[in-house]
Amino acid sequence: MIRERQIQTPTASIEIRPLDSGRLEQAATLLAHGMRDNPVHVEAFGADPAHRQQRLARFLGHLVAYVQANGQLLGACVDGELVGVLGMMKPGRCRPGLMDWLRFAGMIVANNPPGNVLRIRRWLSVWANNDPVEPHWHIGPLAVLPAYRRRGIGRRLMSHCCAQMDELSATAYLETDMAINVAFYETFGFVVIGHALVLGTPNWFMIRPPSRRLADAPHS
Numbered sequence: 001m002i003r004e005r006q007i008q009t010p011t012a013s014i015e016i017r018p019l020d021s022g023r024l025e026q027a028a029t030l031l032a033h034g035m036r037d038n039p040v041h042v043e044a045f046g047a048d049p050a051h052r053q054q055r056l057a058r059f060l061g062h063l064v065a066y067v068q069a070n071g072q073l074l075g076a077c078v079d080g081e082l083v084g085v086l087g088m089m090k091p092g093r094c095r096p097g098l099m100d101w102l103r104f105a106g107m108i109v110a111n112n113p114p115g116n117v118l119r120i121r122r123w124l125s126v127w128a129n130n131d132p133v134e135p136h137w138h139i140g141p142l143a144v145l146p147a148y149r150r151r152g153i154g155r156r157l158m159s160h161c162c163a164q165m166d167e168l169s170a171t172a173y174l175e176t177d178m179a180i181n182v183a184f185y186e187t188f189g190f191v192v193i194g195h196a197l198v199l200g201t202p203n204w205f206m207i208r209p210p211s212r213r214l215a216d217a218p219h220s
């Protein structure tokens with residue numbers, strides 16, 4: 001059960017580390033809680049918050065397992081408690097093979113009403129169609145528990161991720177459905193390369209070229 005409370009978090013007490021496989025379910029639960037009200041999720045998983053979070057948790061349960069197997073999941077912990085999660089998929093892995101697609105599609109059909117299945121499919125097709133051809137690390141999902149937001153935890157997760165991209169001289173790519181997040185990602189050197197309406201909601205596609213170092217980005 002995720003507690004709802006406002007927490008004072010000194011930056012020094014935030015620990016960022018790779019998540020082990022034993023915490024995948026917890027990561028999916030956290031992400032479903034943190035991303036429940038994102039506009040695309042409201043459109044894709046339904047208006048009722050409880051149903052939406054439940055469906056999203058199943059969807060993200062599969063996604064985090066895939067991300068863990070094909071990249072890395074970072075966790076942000078405060079006093080040992082997991083309060084934020086960020087996923088990073090290796091180049092080429094954001095286009096799953098046939099068996100992974102079939103498993104993913106089966107999970108979506110089994111856990112969502114038919115109308116939502118079609119909406120989820122439309123959403124994922126728009127995102128897939130905007131995926132850059134050039135090799136890239138695909139960043140996401142990302143969320144911090146509401147009670148821990150605006151304390152620098154999301155920024156610490158992204159800094160860790162960008163430092164890894166810089167070490168690898170790699171391109172990073174992500175999608176977002178919130179304008180406020182666009183400004184957040186811009187501070188790390190991401191730039192908008194496209195946008196589209198997804199189920200009626202504005203979405204932005206952003207890339208961080210390999211030459212950008214963390215030190216070049218403001219506020220980092």
Ligand SMILES: CC(C)(COP(=O)(O)OP(=O)(O)OC[C@H]1O[C@@H](n2cnc3c(N)ncnc32)[C@H](O)[C@@H]1OP(=O)(O)O)[C@@H](O)C(=O)NCCC(=O)NCCS
Nearest residue numbers: 034035142143144149150151152153154155175176180184
């Ligand atoms: C985006 C998110 C991970 C940021 O985590 P966080 O721990 O609050 O981030 P930080 O405290 O490190 O930084 C906050 C920054 O996020 C941006 N931001 C995101 N949402 C914001 C909001 N509702 N109000 C103000 N700023 C917001 C601002 O740029 C802010 O920078 P500032 O504090 O210097 O003004 C968190 O807001 C979240 O979980 N959102 C819901 C899920 C989501 O949208 N995930 C991203 C999907 S692409």
